[in-house]
Amino acid sequence: MKLALMLPFALASLSGCIPAAENAETGQNPPELSGSCxxxxxxxxxxxxxxxxxxxxxxxxxxxxxxxxxxHDGVITMDYSPARLNIFTDEASKIIRINCG
Structure with missing residues (x-):
């Protein structure tokens, strides 16, 4: 019974984790969801x-x-965005790798 009462609240809190397909005011996709790299x-x-x-x-x-x-000492998320350019640097800010995603 308690689970049935808690489920709507759990689902409502998770809905904030889902990105909107487009901005309701402008009708445009967020930059990370549009285009390609x-x-x-x-x-x-x-x-x-x-x-x-x-x-x-x-x-x-x-x-x-x-x-x-x-x-070089940073942590990044593993999420994928086809429109994002990733630039990896070493401790001297020299580029060691470049990719999209």
Whole structure:
């Protein structure tokens, strides 16, 4: 009986974890859900020091909506976003890997 009473509250609290398909006010998808990313031509940047200009250039070339920089000692989530460019750096801010997702 108690489970039946608690179930609606549990489901309501979980509904906040599901991203909305589009913004109700603007009718547009959030940036991480729209577009796609292609990092296949960005290998030239591996070994370079990451700065704001290079980050913007890589984002543009990859046609990414969002950039996530993962520092050498950082922790990132394992969620997948096809429009996100991931840039992994070492302790000296040199790029060690680039991919989309």
């Amino acid at each position: 292609d990092a296949s031509s960005l290998a030239y940047a591996v070994g370079k020091t990451l700065n704001q200009e290079l980050e913007a250039k890589l984002k543009s070339e990859a046609k990414a909506s969002v950039v996530r920089v993962a520092p």
